[in-house]
Amino acid sequence: MRRTCTNCLYDMMEYDERIVYIGSDLTKRELHKFRESYPDRYFMEGVYEQHLVGMAAGLALSGKIPYFNTIATFITRRCYEQILVDLCMHDLPVRLIGNGGGVVYAPLGGTHLAIEDMAILRVAPKMTIVAPCDAEEMKRVMAASVDWPHPLYIRLAKGGDEVVSRPELPFEIGKAVPLRDGGDVLFITTGITTQRALQAAELLAQDGVETSVLHSHTVKPLDAEEILKRVESVRVILTVEEHRVTGGLGGAVAELLAESGLLSDKRFRRIGFPDIFTEELGSQDLIMEKYGMSPETLAVAAAELLNQPS
Amino acid sequence: MDERSRALRLKLVRILEQCRRGHIGAALSLIEITRVLFDEILRYDPANPLWEDRDRFVLSKGHGCLALYLMLADKGFFPEEELFTACSFGSRLGGHPEYGLPGVEAATGALGHGLSIGIGMALAAQIDRKPYRVFVAVGDGESQEGSIWEAAMSAGKHRLDNLTVLVDRNHMQCYGPTEEIQDLEPLADKWTSFGFEVRECDGHDVDVLRTELSSVPFRPGKPGVLICHTLKGMGFSSTVNNPDWHHKSHISDEDISQMVRDLESM
Incomplete structure (x- = not known):
């Protein structure tokens, strides 16, 4: 990259x-x-x-x-x-x-x-x-x-990341890109968490859970229109970012949803790093897994929320 | 002090009569510097303030902005009446210069920013092979910011002889004398070691300022710095060398009357 x-x-x-x-x-x-x-x-x-x-x-x-x-x-x-x-x-x-x-x-x-x-x-x-x-x-x-x-x-991310963006879809700064449609679960992602959410969606599909993935390459200005449109039809929303959950994509989506009035019958979770200084060394993959950003942990989080009564 | 310098100071008092606050001392040490620049050195067009080939003047010590506003109004960048709106709701004349006011090249006030911005402008002239010059006024207190010396290092590297720094060396900052708070000496040696051609002068002597600023670049292939020895609060008995007037709010009627009396007795 x-x-x-x-x-x-x-x-x-x-x-x-x-x-x-x-x-x-x-x-x-x-x-x-x-x-x-x-x-x-x-x-x-x-x-x-x-x-x-x-x-x-x-x-x-x-x-x-x-x-x-x-x-x-x-x-x-x-x-x-x-x-x-x-x-x-x-x-x-x-x-x-x-x-x-x-x-x-x-x-x-x-x-x-x-x-x-x-x-x-x-x-x-x-x-x-x-x-x-x-x-x-x-x-x-x-x-x-x-x-x-x-x-x-x-x-910029690490580089060598799997190509999941699609050249046939339009690209515009400020416009989020739906990369997978359907179901009760919506991942809103940015950067290289998009690949992970797409893989999590595959895992969920194996269990019969259909999942949408909305790739928000632009975190500011947030594509509020597209997000609200996608949120309407799902029960579970998860934001995923290689970033602390405060102030970034998750924070922005939380602010948007809190004021939208759409959350009353839905479950929402921000996935990213908590409000701490992480101390782990090692690989990006291992650290992201520890903090819940591997495909498997994302799938588990989605399933958990789906099974909670709304 | 000649008639023009007195008249500019009287106008400053009339502004204070309206806004009753400001960084008075920091503006008064700059008045002759901005006066000579705008009267005799800078090339500009008030009717076309963004004229591509204009010389750029960046007031890095943005708190001295009253000295800049006086000259911009004097030259017709905006109507003179606007001077008397300074710091009021809806005015374009803030306590630090805002970008968008004609003649203001950059919003300054956060110290240590203007020299880097000026260097970018000087580099752009170099890239485009344009003849315009860049002048940046920095304060001596401001020169305690590390970013000033980051910028100085860079100007030396790029041999920006279209850049001249004017140091308003008034030896006084908000709390008191710079020598007591954070001494800057040997200041000329510092600039020399960063690759600048250094000159020093009396920053209130308009003839000397004119002579020095007419001779830029001081040395081809090197950025220049003119250390202007000034008095903070120059021109008034109450303000001169008085850190209480670095920034003052609630300026009283008596303060104003005293300032007018000082000017009349000169």
């Missing part, structure tokens, strides 16, 4: 001279070609993220479309005031690309986990948050990002 994102940007820079690439001390890999092709618009800069968000704002105030790429924790937490004031208050078309959204960097420890990034950005007016589920969807995010008129956060 990360390589796709970088390659898309490389291609886009060829035909759109407004695009400027800013990186903060990233691994060289496929980036060397940028310097050769676009020496004036490629900036590999130091480890001073606050400054780089401000610099991106200055470039955008001068007609450029900057894409600023670094590790998700540092691009969101450390520069929060610059994001809020320099980008959002000015409503500038700066794109923040966060590597390792979620627990991708789990082996590196708690300082490197980005599991509140969407929450802190969601309360910034004008900010848009997109978490694509696979490399194919990343291509569509990148294509749509160029002319998106607001600040945009693109949350």
Whole structure:
């Protein structure tokens, strides 16, 4: 997903001279070609993220479309005031690309986990948050990002994720994508939890439980219309995110549903990390399983809710 | 102090008479700097404030905004009457500059942001091979923010000779003297070591300011910094070097009368 994102940007820079690439001390890999092709618009800069968000704002105030790429924790937490004031208050078309959204960097420890990034950005007016589920969807995010008129956060997953997005379906920032229809259970997912929910739906189907999966690649602005439409016909709703359950997708859906009046005869649960600093190292898969985000645990959670009296 | 500097200060008093609050000291140390910039240095068009080739002035120490508003109104970026609405409900003139007011290049007030924004603007000029220059005014208290030095490092790296930083070196911050709170010296050496060509001058001497600012870039291939030695609250007996006037609300009738008397006796 990360390589796709970088390659898309490389291609886009060829035909759109407004695009400027800013990186903060990233691994060289496929980036060397940028310097050769676009020496004036490629900036590999130091480890001073606050400054780089401000610099991106200055470039955008001068007609450029900057894409600023670094590790998700540092691009969101450390520069929060610059994001809020320099980008959002000015409503500038700066794109923040966060590597390792979620627990991708789990082996590196708690300082490197980005599991509140969407929450802190969601309360910034004008900010848009997109978490694509696979490399194919990343291509569509990148294509749509160029002319998106607001600040945009693109949350990158680990990469090599199974492709489940469907090219025949339309893609639009802010529009959730139904990937599976039917039944009494609805998973609302974002990023790579979509694959897991689709697998959980297969498991549930083996037990005769039909399940819908609504992939909300855009967490802000939330596609309230599509969510409410899908919620109406189900009994059980679960949000799933590689993020704390406070403030992100689950929080946003909870706020929406609480005010919708639709919840009285339904069961709702947010699945994600609780309000703690997780301490586990190890693989992304193991940690997600522990916190209930494996296909099996998702299926169990759905079945549990389904069997509770409403 | 010449007639124009006195007249600008009198207008500032008339604004205070209406809004009764503001970062007075921080604006008064800046008045000659903004005056010379807008009178004689910057290229701009008040009828077309977003003219692509304009010089950019970013007031990173946004709390000094009364000094900026005075010059923007003076040049016709907005009607002069609007000055007297400052800080009131529905006004475009906040206690810190808001983006959207003609002539304001960026909303500032959270300290340590403006230099990075100015660097982005200067880089854009470099990319587009445009001749415009970028001037950024920072406070000395503001220079305690780490982000100022992040930005300084970056400006040096990019050899931005279209960028000039003006340090309002008034030696005074909210609580008291910068020397007591967090000393900045050797300030010139700091900027030099970050790759800047450094000049220093009396920030209230309009002739010297004009001479220095007419000679930018101070050195081709390097960003410049002009450390302007100023007095916080310059011009009034009550405000000069008085941290109580860094920000003041509830400015009284007597405060106003005293300020007018000070100007008349000069």
